[in-house]
Amino acid sequence: MGQAVVKELEERGHTVLAILGRGECLNPATSAEIAFEFTAASSSPHRVMELLERGIPTVCGTTGFDPEPLRLAATEHRVPLLIEPNFSLAVAVLRRLVREAATRLRALPEYEAGVFERHHNAKRDAPSGTALELCAIARQAGGREVPAVSLRLGGQPGEHTVVFEGPDESLELVHRARSRRLFAAGAVRAAPWLLARRPSGAVRLDDLLEAVS
Numbered sequence: 001m002g003q004a005v006v007k008e009l010e011e012r013g014h015t016v017l018a019i020l021g022r023g024e025c026l027n028p029a030t031s032a033e034i035a036f037e038f039t040a041a042s043s044s045p046h047r048v049m050e051l052l053e054r055g056i057p058t059v060c061g062t063t064g065f066d067p068e069p070l071r072l073a074a075t076e077h078r079v080p081l082l083i084e085p086n087f088s089l090a091v092a093v094l095r096r097l098v099r100e101a102a103t104r105l106r107a108l109p110e111y112e113a114g115v116f117e118r119h120h121n122a123k124r125d126a127p128s129g130t131a132l133e134l135c136a137i138a139r140q141a142g143g144r145e146v147p148a149v150s151l152r153l154g155g156q157p158g159e160h161t162v163v164f165e166g167p168d169e170s171l172e173l174v175h176r177a178r179s180r181r182l183f184a185a186g187a188v189r190a191a192p193w194l195l196a197r198r199p200s201g202a203v204r205l206d207d208l209l210e211a212v213s
Contacts, residue, residue, distance in 0.1 A: 063129030075201030085129025087186030102141035
């Protein structure tokens with residue numbers, strides 16, 4: 001993902017000041033207009049905190065950890081932070097559809113919800129951050145527990161299916177990514193909006209969706 005973000009930035013004419021791996025230190029003299037953080041769950045919270053403490057607006061797409069402490073830190077430091085498990089605008093729409101479907105079916109206990117996701121065999125966290133969020137949305141709106149099933153196989157960049165299973169029918173909401181460029185493009189596309197809005201803390205991709213709709 002880091003390489004995909006760099007490629008997307010360069011193709012759009014932006015200057016990349018530095019590229020750091022998960023174990024490399026941030027140069028004290030580093031000053032950037034915005035930072036993109038796509039590393040690993042073991043290093044991401046520390047790196048994002050470093051960036052926030054330096055007042056650098058940050059776009060973070062690493063999953064596998066609880067992002068709430070970083071969102072609180074962004075508000076405390078009054079630094080723009082966009083942290084998402086998935087930078088697809090279509091997934092932002094999917095979240096809304098899942099909430100609507102779960103709300104409508106809440107009074108019908110015979111309809112059970114579940115989430116299935118599959119990713120490439122190098123993805124470490126399972127279920128994915130997106131799957132966990134979809135489960136949480138369906139659970140909160142539907143009032144029932146929602147299980148998640150994961151598959152790590154081949155080179156699939158990402159697929160999420162939310163199923164509402166009834167006794168005689170099924171409702172499925174599906175998002176399939178065809179390349180990782182989708183997520184890199186979404187992150188890079190969000191950056192100018194984040195810089196223009198300059199929120200005093202953390203925001204969600206849903207806020208961007210509202211701005212462009």
